[in-house]
Each structure stands twice: as structure tokens, then as C-alpha cells.
Amino acid sequence: MILAIDIGGTKLAAGLVSDDGALVTSRRVATPQSGDAEDLWTALTDLIEPLAAGVDGVGVGCGGPMVWPSGEVSPLNIPAWRGFPVRSRLQALFPGLPVRLHNDAICVAAAEHWRGAGQGSANMLGMVVSTGVGGGLILGDRLIDGGTGNAGHIGHVIVEPGGVPCGCGGRGCLEAVARGPGLVEWALAHGWTPGERTSSEARPYREDREVTARDLAADARAGDAVATAAMRRAGRALGIAIASATHLCDLDVVTIGGGLAQTGDLLFDPLEEALREHARMDFAKRVKVVPAALGQDAGLVGGAALILAEERYWLGHPPVGVERR
Amino acid sequence: MILAIDIGGTKLAAGLVSDDGALVTSRRVATPQSGDAEDLWTALTDLIEPLAAGVDGVGVGCGGPMVWPSGEVSPLNIPAWRGFPVRSRLQALFPGLPVRLHNDAICVAAAEHWRGAGQGSANMLGMVVSTGVGGGLILGDRLIDGGTGNAGHIGHVIVEPGGVPCGCGGRGCLEAVARGPGLVEWALAHGWTPGERTSSEARPYREDREVTARDLAADARAGDAVATAAMRRAGRALGIAIASATHLCDLDVVTIGGGLAQTGDLLFDPLEEALREHARMDFAKRVKVVPAALGQDAGLVGGAALILAEERYWLGHPPVGVERR
Numbered sequence: 001m002i003l004a005i006d007i008g009g010t011k012l013a014a015g016l017v018s019d020d021g022a023l024v025t026s027r028r029v030a031t032p033q034s035g036d037a038e039d040l041w042t043a044l045t046d047l048i049e050p051l052a053a054g055v056d057g058v059g060v061g062c063g064g065p066m067v068w069p070s071g072e073v074s075p076l077n078i079p080a081w082r083g084f085p086v087r088s089r090l091q092a093l094f095p096g097l098p099v100r101l102h103n104d105a106i107c108v109a110a111a112e113h114w115r116g117a118g119q120g121s122a123n124m125l126g127m128v129v130s131t132g133v134g135g136g137l138i139l140g141d142r143l144i145d146g147g148t149g150n151a152g153h154i155g156h157v158i159v160e161p162g163g164v165p166c167g168c169g170g171r172g173c174l175e176a177v178a179r180g181p182g183l184v185e186w187a188l189a190h191g192w193t194p195g196e197r198t199s200s201e202a203r204p205y206r207e208d209r210e211v212t213a214r215d216l217a218a219d220a221r222a223g224d225a226v227a228t229a230a231m232r233r234a235g236r237a238l239g240i241a242i243a244s245a246t247h248l249c250d251l252d253v254v255t256i257g258g259g260l261a262q263t264g265d266l267l268f269d270p271l272e273e274a275l276r277e278h279a280r281m282d283f284a285k286r287v288k289v290v291p292a293a294l295g296q297d298a299g300l301v302g303g304a305a306l307i308l309a310e311e312r313y314w315l316g317h318p319p320v321g322v323e324r325r
Numbered sequence: 326m327i328l329a330i331d332i333g334g335t336k337l338a339a340g341l342v343s344d345d346g347a348l349v350t351s352r353r354v355a356t357p358q359s360g361d362a363e364d365l366w367t368a369l370t371d372l373i374e375p376l377a378a379g380v381d382g383v384g385v386g387c388g389g390p391m392v393w394p395s396g397e398v399s400p401l402n403i404p405a406w407r408g409f410p411v412r413s414r415l416q417a418l419f420p421g422l423p424v425r426l427h428n429d430a431i432c433v434a435a436a437e438h439w440r441g442a443g444q445g446s447a448n449m450l451g452m453v454v455s456t457g458v459g460g461g462l463i464l465g466d467r468l469i470d471g472g473t474g475n476a477g478h479i480g481h482v483i484v485e486p487g488g489v490p491c492g493c494g495g496r497g498c499l500e501a502v503a504r505g506p507g508l509v510e511w512a513l514a515h516g517w518t519p520g521e522r523t524s525s526e527a528r529p530y531r532e533d534r535e536v537t538a539r540d541l542a543a544d545a546r547a548g549d550a551v552a553t554a555a556m557r558r559a560g561r562a563l564g565i566a567i568a569s570a571t572h573l574c575d576l577d578v579v580t581i582g583g584g585l586a587q588t589g590d591l592l593f594d595p596l597e598e599a600l601r602e603h604a605r606m607d608f609a610k611r612v613k614v615v616p617a618a619l620g621q622d623a624g625l626v627g628g629a630a631l632i633l634a635e636e637r638y639w640l641g642h643p644p645v646g647v648e649r650r
Contacts, residue, residue, distance in 0.1 A: 148608045284475075
């Protein structure tokens with residue numbers, strides 16, 4: 001049994017994953033927002049404590065950036081941790097056991113490949129489209145780490161050269177265009193009035209909370225022209241980036257998870273349209289884009305995969321963790 | 326000793342490569358243009374005949390597309406061969422020996438990684454910028470084949486969504502912008518008068534032959550504004566595609582060979598400018614773009630690498646060649 005941990009800006013999750021990749025039990029807690037590194041560490045150890053007895057290893061997904069594989073993390077959405085040595089701190093709690101860590105989007109991709117929508121494909125890009133756009137790359141049936149553990153950054157493939165500024169410091173990245181808050185910003189700037197079309201919908205806009213891409217999708221579904229254009233712009237940007245990735249990596253399958261992926265055809269139709277316009281060679285026409293299968297559990301399953309399927313997902317770098325203590 | 330073969334639209338080359346990757350001897354002949362498949366095959370067998378005695382294997386680079394790894398080739402620039410089974414035909418000439426074949430740009434990338442400018446890097450993109458823009462990808466110290474042997478198609482990473490039509494059927498691909506003939510076409514359409522600035526240069530424009538990117542580069546070097554803008558446009562497109570590839574694959578090194586790469590700073594300066602504007606995250610800033618080191622011999626050295634360094638360059642697909650006869 002593997003203890004799997006998923007560390008994000010909004011929630012901390014932990015669970016037990018059996019050898020065949022099933023999530024047996026899991027717990028969640030809101031990520032403390034005090035800004036104190038040790039507060040967060042305490043919340044994490046409290047969360048895992050009831051699960052820790054008798055496990056055979058610990059697999060962790062965490063928001064980036066991080067120094068990898070040594071595991072000093074500085075997650076963009078967790079200001080409390082800057083260079084926090086989460087891997088070695090966990091290693092000290094589990095002496096003699098393998099403790100492994102990777103980017104959370106890479107864990108999701110590994111999970112979708114191992115037990116989700118990418119099963120049976122040797123060449124896969126696993127994407128998460130949400131407040132950010134992340135991913136992980138499996139080629140030749142192995143997780144691709146790249147030189148520093150950062151392969152899979154599909155969110156920073158350029159889809160609008162000279163376009164909108166991106167949080168990374170560049171311009172025109174997929175993430176700048178297709179991340180949820182980016183869509184909302186674009187739609188508001190183009191005259192979208194949230195909730196105008198959806199007052200009687202299942203999830204109406206309420207003035208007492210922040211507008212999200214979910215509101216935008218609801219308005220698009222209700223026929224709002226600007227909201228529809230915003231979804232279309234994001235979908236097309238995704239299709240163009242996927243065409244580029246398919247040409248470069250000769251992919252079989254792309255899985256798409258995360259909140260925005262749940263908007264369905266609003267995103268997938270323009271995605272497919274742009275992808276098929278740009279991916280014309282026979283080998284590229286093969287690529288299939290499918291919704292991710294594992295939902296919220298993917299991060300935990302993927303963390304466990306770093307240990308339970310190490311021959312595919314933990315390779316190609318100097319020995320670390322228990323091997324190096 | 327390995328017999329290496331490089332099959333292109335303009336020339337056929339063959340050579341002997343020693344176990345340490347040195348090209349010991351080589352021969353070249355113009356590719357027959359009769360359009361007859363067997364004429365071309367005869368030219369190839371005549372070329373290799375004096376080199377064939379006592380070799381330990383045969384490694385071949387050939388223009389794509391092809392069915393891979395079985396090796397039925399339909400090179401874009403060799404109309405005489407459509408679905409020509411060059412691998413099995415060679416296998417029949419060399420019974421019991423390994424005969425392996427890959428895309429010519431992939432062979433160049435393997436060569437630069439094995440014995441050229443990418444040595445010591447585990448994560449490399451090897452590019453050829455010439456009448457086309459091709460490439461090969463090495464990640465985790467292994468050649469990436471992709472699902473059908475077509476990984477490395479950097480020429481079809483999209484740099485101008487909705488831009489100029491590409492020979493692949495798509496739009497705005499790097500190759501459509503940065504291939505030599507594409508540059509020439511763009512410059513002529515924007516008012517370039519070939520040779521106006523270079524009548525006294527080493528390689529003046531002559532009216533009795535076709536204008537090439539070499540003429541364009543000479544005029545750019547002589548200060549022609551349109552020619553300079555054309556080179557800059559190509560260089561920037563290269564930089565943007567390399568930024569996308571670096572983000573997706575966490576590359577250490579990109580090597581650039583081919584005729585256009587020989588224009589030096591005319592191409593490399595705008596390339597670096599655009600790359601550094603778009604690759605802002607720490608892991609991406611690491612990437613180095615360097616000229617290829619092996620020149621014309623790279624295709625032959627890379628063909629041999631498919632056999633001599635098979636643990637890195639011939640992997641991840643069902644056994645083929647001698648193993649399957």
C-alpha cells in the first residue's frame with residue numbers, strides 16, 4: 001500500500017493506493033493560508049498521520065516550480081513554501097521507504113496513462129486545464145522528465161506570438177489564453193455581462209462572489225455571444241497547441257482534465273476544429289483527444305504510480321530518495 | 326564496420342563508419358531524376374557495391390514520409406519512390422545482418438547527439454533548416470520515435486496561427502515560414518530585387534539560375550532591408566518554435582544544421598532574441614542553441630548510430646530487421 005499525497009494551493013489530499021492503482025481511502029483538508037511554512041507542514045502531517053502505518057512508500061504530487069528530483073518546492077499558489085524541502089522532510093518521517101515527488105500535473109498525466117484515459121497508449125500528453133494549463137508527457141511508454149523534471153509544460157507552448165502577456169514572463173502562451181481566469185478577463189474586456197443570460201439557470205451568477213470560467217461557460221451555453229467567443233478562443237488555442245505537440249512528439253492520445261474540461265463541447269468542439277485544421281499529415285491525424293477519466297483522484301493515483309510503476313514513471317535521472325539517504 | 330546510406334532528393338551518399346562513429350570513407354552520386362523506381366535502386370546498389378564487403382550492418386537515413394519501422398518510403402523529394410520497400414530490399418542484399426532505417430532528419434539528430442554538438446546532453450532537439458525544416462528529438466538520453474517514427478517534426482510546430490499555407494496542408498507551420506524557398510518567396514513578394522546590393526560580392530546573383538536563400542543571405546549581409554527582414558522573420562519563427570519545444574520537452578540543447586544555418590548571425594541573432602523573449606522560466610532559460618557540428622556527414626554517421634549505439638537510437642518498438650526475417 002502506498003501513501004499518496006497531493007499538495008495544492010486550495011486543498012491538501014492524501015490517500016492509500018493499492019498495488020493495482022485503486023484509491024482505497026482518502027482525506028482532504030483546505031490548504032492553510034496563514035503564509036507560515038510550518039503551519040502548512042503541520043496540516044500535512046496531521047492529514048497523513050491516520051494513513052501512515054504500514055505503508056510501503058510515499059508518492060507526492062505538488063504544484064511547481066520545484067527543484068527536482070531533490071524536491072525543494074516553491075509552488076506558485078502556495079506562497080508559504082519557497083524552497084521548502086518537502087521530499088526530505090517526508091523522507092525523515094518514513095525512514096527506509098521510497099519517498100518520491102513530481103509536479104502535480106505530471107502526476108495526473110502518469111495516472112491517466114497508468115489507470116485512466118491513456119491506458120494502452122505509448123505516446124500521450126496528459127493535460128490539466130483549470131486556473132492554469134499544465135501537463136505531463138509519456139513517450140515510448142515512459143514518463144518524460146526532461147533536463148530538470150519540467151517536461152510537459154504544454155501551457156507554455158506559444159499559440160499567439162507577440163500575444164497576451166503570460167504569468168511566466170513570456171507572451172502568447174497557451175496558458176495565458178486558455179486558463180479560466182484568462183477567459184473571464186478576455187470576456188469581460190469584450191463586453192460580457194456575467195449572468196445576463198443565465199438568471200434562471202442551474203448555476204446563476206451571484207454578485208457576492210468572484211466571476212469564474214464556470215459562469216462564463218453557463219452563459220455561453222445559454223447563448224451569450226461574447227461568452228461563446230471566449231470559450232471558442234480558448235478551445236482553438238488548445239487545438240493549436242495540441243497540433244504543435246502532436247507534430248513534435250508523434251502522439252497517440254491527449255487526455256484533458258481539470259475544471260474547464262468539464263465544459264464539454266463548448267471547449268472540445270473548437271479544439272477539434274483548430275486541431276484538425278492544423279494537423280494534416282497522416283501521422284498527426286491519428287491523434288485522439290479525450291476527456292480525462294480519473295477526476296479529482298488522478299493526482300493521488302499518479303503520486304502512487306511513481307513507486308508502483310517505477311519502471312515507467314520514475315526513470316532517467318540519478319538515484320534519489322531512499323537510495324541516496 | 327557499418328555501411329551507412331543517406332538517401333535524398335538531390336544526392337545519394339554511402340560510407341563506412343567505424344565502431345567509434347568515424348566516417349572512414351564515403352561516396353556520393355546525384356539522385357537519378359528519371360522518375361523510375363528501379364533506376365534509383367540501381368544507382369543506389371552501384372553506389373554501395375564497392376563498400377559492401379565484410380560490413381556488420383547497414384544503417385539508412387531517408388527522406389520522409391515512410392512507414393516505419395518496416396521502411397516503405399515515399400520521400401517528398403523523390404517522386405520515383407512511393408511505398409518503395411527500401412529496407413526489405415536492402416535486407417535481401419545483406420542476409421543475416423541488421424538493416425535499419427529512419428527519417429534523414431532523425432539520423433542527423435542522432436549523429437549530433439552521438440558524436441556532434443549535442444554530446445553529453447540527455448535532452449536535445451536536432452534541427453535541419455534548409456529547403457525544409459526537420460528534426461529529431463532525444464529525451465532521457467534516448468531517441469524518441471513517437472507512435473509511428475515521426476517524432477521530431479519541429480517544422481510543423483505552429484508559429485503563425487492562421488498564417489501562410491504549409492506543404493503539409495496546415496497553416497502557419499515553422500517550415501512554411503523558415504524554409505529557404507519560403508524566405509525567398511516572402512522577400513520577392515515584399516519587393517526584394519535579388520543581387521541589387523551584391524554585384525561585387527563573392528557570390529553574386531546571376532540571372533541564369535534560380536534565386537536561393539543563399540542569395541537572400543548575401544543581400545541581407547550587404548545591407549538590403551527586405552532581405553534582412555526576411556532573415557529576421559525566419560530567425561524569429563525558429564526562436565518561437567524552439568521556445569515551445571523547450572517548454573514542452575525541457576530541453577538542454579538545440580543543434581541547428583542545414584544550409585540556412587550557415588548564414589550565421591543573420592539567422593541566429595533574431596532566433597536568440599525571440600527565444601529569450603518567450604522562454605522566461607528558469608528551466609527554459611537553460612536551453613542552448615548551437616550550430617550543428619558534423620555538416621554533410623551527419624546523415625551517414627546517424628544511420629550508423631542506429632546500429633552502433635542501438636541502446637540509445639533504436640528502441641521502443643517491436644523487433645524488426647534481421648530479428649524479424
